[in-house]
Amino acid sequence: MAAARISETYVLRTYPFREADLIVSFFTRDQGKLRGVARRARKPKSNYGSGLERLSLVNLSYSQKETRELVNLNSCDLVNSQFGLLADFEAGVALDYIAELSDHLLPPHEVNEHFFRLLTATLEHMHTQTEGRIWRAITYFSLWATRLSGFLPDLREQPKLSCDSREIAGQMLRSHIGDLPERAWSKDTANELRRFLVRQIEAHVERRFLTPPIIEAM
Numbered sequence: 001m002a003a004a005r006i007s008e009t010y011v012l013r014t015y016p017f018r019e020a021d022l023i024v025s026f027f028t029r030d031q032g033k034l035r036g037v038a039r040r041a042r043k044p045k046s047n048y049g050s051g052l053e054r055l056s057l058v059n060l061s062y063s064q065k066e067t068r069e070l071v072n073l074n075s076c077d078l079v080n081s082q083f084g085l086l087a088d089f090e091a092g093v094a095l096d097y098i099a100e101l102s103d104h105l106l107p108p109h110e111v112n113e114h115f116f117r118l119l120t121a122t123l124e125h126m127h128t129q130t131e132g133r134i135w136r137a138i139t140y141f142s143l144w145a146t147r148l149s150g151f152l153p154d155l156r157e158q159p160k161l162s163c164d165s166r167e168i169a170g171q172m173l174r175s176h177i178g179d180l181p182e183r184a185w186s187k188d189t190a191n192e193l194r195r196f197l198v199r200q201i202e203a204h205v206e207r208r209f210l211t212p213p214i215i216e217a218m
Contacts, residue, residue, distance in 0.1 A: 004074055007031055009060040010119055011052050012103040016042070024052060024073060025103050026060060029116050033106040036062055036071035051076035053083070054099045055123060085126060090218055094138045097211040098122065101142070104205045105149050118144050125177045132185075138215065139190050140177045142197040143169055151204050152197075161196060164189040191216060 007028035015023040022041040027033045041048050051058045058076040065071075085091035098119070106115065122141045125133055146152045155161060155169050168185050198212045 004061050004063045006059055006061050009058050011054060011056045012099050014052055027102065027106055030111060032110040032112060033108050034071055036073045038073040047075040051078045053081060055095055056081045090134045091126060093211060093214050094134050097138055097215060098141055100209055100211050101145055105145055115148050121177050130182060135190055139194055140172050142194050143172050146197050146200055151200060162189060162192060165193040168193055
């Protein structure tokens with residue numbers, strides 16, 4: 001039997017599997033992105049409680065065999081949840097967006113400390129009372145996720161981007177999200193930058209995402 005290990009982990013996505021199980025895509029700090037089976041996780045009394053909600057930060061116990069693609073999840077202890085954001089529709093869509101992009105951008109079994117810290121900083125900012133925090137968070141996340149994944153083009157040479165959008169990008173690349181000026185930028189220019197970044201990401205992963213159209217409609 002494979003030895004269990006415990007990792008600090010963000011839960012990305014879950015999918016129903018069999019009668020009571022879940023397939024879980026999760027991003028560990030020390031092993032990168034993995035997928036596993038959480039047996040009986042859909043039962044009322046499971047070992048996971050509410051720890052498998054999207055973008056929950058947990059200490060996850062799992063067992064991994066070299067010959068199997070899916071690991072076996074044992075249990076998890078909740079460290080931080082996003083439950084406080086669920087009453088806000090915009091925040092809920094933003095969480096879906098962040099989880100969807102992370103799940104498709106992160107390669108399996110590749111440690112990425114910078115991306116882990118990006119998720120932490122973005123989610124912490126969404127819990128603040130800063131004006132425009134949700135739009136700032138998803139724009140910041142989009143820009144840095146594109147950069148950390150290695151396919152952010154030189155924005156100065158993009159004729160489709162206005163000077164305002166390039167200024168926003170420059171501020172975000174120079175600053176931690178919590179240190180950005182509190183003045184709100186134009187929603188139109190932020191949308192312009194996000195649309196551009198999503199096109200870059202979609203070209204990289206060769207698929208269209210579900211959540212950007214919902215964000216643009218809000």
